[in-house]
Amino acid sequence: MLNLLSGFVEELRRAGLPVSLTEHLDAAEAVHHIPIEDREALKYALGATMVKSASHWHAFETAFDIYFARGLGTGEDGTPGPGAPGQGDESRLPGDQRGQQGGGAMDQTTPEELAALLYQALLQGDQPLMRVVARQAVTRFAGIEPGRPVGGTYYLYRTLRNLDLDAVLARLVGQAKREREDEGDLSMLDERLLGDEYRGRIDQLKKAVEDEIRRRLVEDRGAEALAKSIRKPLPEDLDVMHATRDELATLQRALRPLSRKLAVRLARRRRHRRRGPLDFRATVRRSLSTGGVPVEPRFRHPRPAKPEIVVIADISGSVASFARFTLHLVYAIQSQFSKVRSFVFVDGLDEVTRFFERADDPADAVQKINTEADVVWVDGHSDYGHALGVFFDHFGGEVTHRTSVLVLGDARNNYHASEDWVLAELRKKARHLYWLNPEPKDYWGSGDSIISEYGRHCDAVVECRTLRQLERFVGDLE
């Protein structure tokens, strides 16, 4: 058990979770206190001792499913889940389920029977039956080839495509509708609720299929090898530029609390950086209760200068997903500081402060900016030089020694003129000038990237591809 745990901890660390030695020891200690055959309890014990952030839970769960595979968790043979991946085999179905289906060789169910079973399982929300169906479906459709170093995404896709869950969902909802027809029409609300109910069950089924595929892959290649194939970066380490659609959704969810966090932190730093000067009056007044001894000095509230922030963001296609995030970030900043002005550009430039001021949902604002902002001047390919020039002509006068200027973009200028004098001028006038670049540092300066030309004039050029980097940058911001 301890060996297995060590392997598991190793895997967590490889996946990026910061598991310290103390936490490892705690986990080992915790395992002693729980009934060993209880897989759920084991999961929560390990989670509580080693996973200290909700955003890491998914990575933990994935690793847990691999190292402490289910299939053994149904408990029919009494062996504990841990240590046993590789023992599961097709014939070990829960007895009652086998009975229901008239027993016999499971591999010989026809697709029609399988479809009927699937329908039943979903209709009744019958979890054991779902697992049986998942097992069957994987055997029949996934076509797992032993020894291939894959994570199973393709197997999952193949299985689900054959099950055609969308059609099943439509049938389920249709049937429910028909059943209720005599009670009067099904309202929109009821229909939606029914749909959600069945969608929830289908998600359970998908999960069961995924579990089953993972279990077989573990059997095939061992936990460690599989864990390596399906390891994914943690949400804060995802590369914003190259995230898949699912990953983007994860990021989007992670971003909202992050922007709130950043806002709180920025506000707090501003308020608590220093104590103000001694408030003599209040101190004397206070000292009266201690017989004239000034025991507790009183201080005035500090009055930090109000920083002004100007954000200039590239929202062209090449950095579209990055831009979306920076816009969310701008929203967070804007709700926190009194004077924030934001501009977006492709080859033309437009001020978008107004969109943020009116919206109370950042997603709306981003949506509006993408559709309404007037950012195309000639052909809709980024032209940093022209955009910066326009900015300087129209708004250059408003940049003062209190202003921090942030430029967001990859500095891929399509071989237009760089006009980097604008940045030189801005640097002279502004308090700080930062450039956030969503490209990996290795690519800077390759092709039409002229980041070095611009970077010369900036206080700092920061690589900013992940939430973690973004967070660090804003944390250091003053």
Place this chain on the structure above:
Amino acid sequence: MTTTSDPLGLGNIGPARFDSIPTVRDGLAEVGYLADEGIAGVVYLADRLAKPVLVEGPAGTGKTQLAKSVAELTGSRLIRLQCYEGLDESKALYEWNYRKQLLRIQAGQVLAESDLGSGPDHHSPTWAELEEDIFSEDFLLTRPLLEAIRADTPVVLLVDEVDRVELETEALLLEVLSEYQVSIPELGTVQATRLPMVFLTSNNTRELSEALKRRCLYLHIDYPDIDRERAIIRRKVPGISDELADQVARIVRSLRTIDLRKLPSVSETLDWARTLVVLGISSIDATTARESLNILLKYQSDIDKAAKELLSATDA
């Protein structure tokens, strides 16, 4: 009886509070807190490992209530430290009662000068005696953390919204959380005689320090699944019919799948269910839902969006 493990070498730290995970869950259910597997498991482990629990999760999912319920279940006193920006040592741990000390010194002078208390063996106190005197427990004002440590009755310590204090102030908690002791320079170290159960809650407005997290068990309480939510509604809203409870739970679940600014919490769900019961509504239709959405959702944009997603086609 099994005893709690003793990794700290504290000796007498009291008997284990719970026998098994199911007893925790049943016990909590008796005092009106419906815990899921994870919550019960972590509470059980916290007792066994003598570790604090850091509870995170969206607002209104019963983080604070968990601590209260555990206190009720174990018959312990609940000591609560509400965190806020600017919380410091003198509010969290202990403070010397300056006024009383000053009074003591002045009284000593007066007594000495007027010879009121003079007897044959009277002498004015030396500085050392005086110091020992004014830095004794009589002049100590205990604050929640020290109080929880010194208590000789069972105690549940709740450190609420720990993410509100500054990073530096967090360090104050570390000694209490890992060693169950408080060091007072003038008095020495105060060691817990009975280990309190400690719960820290956080709304995750900032990342807590690694040091703090390392010392705690971590529990993330998310929105409950539909079965648990239904059970909670039935439990907490007297007089609600099973059908209505089911409907409420299902509507709330659907709402939580929409991308809203603030998702409805459990407490808001309960408020909504109570309102429906008071209004004498036995079944929710589109109109009632629309009219009472403002109890569940707190932003106009959210209300509009939810109405559009869930109800719009009924207009057509």
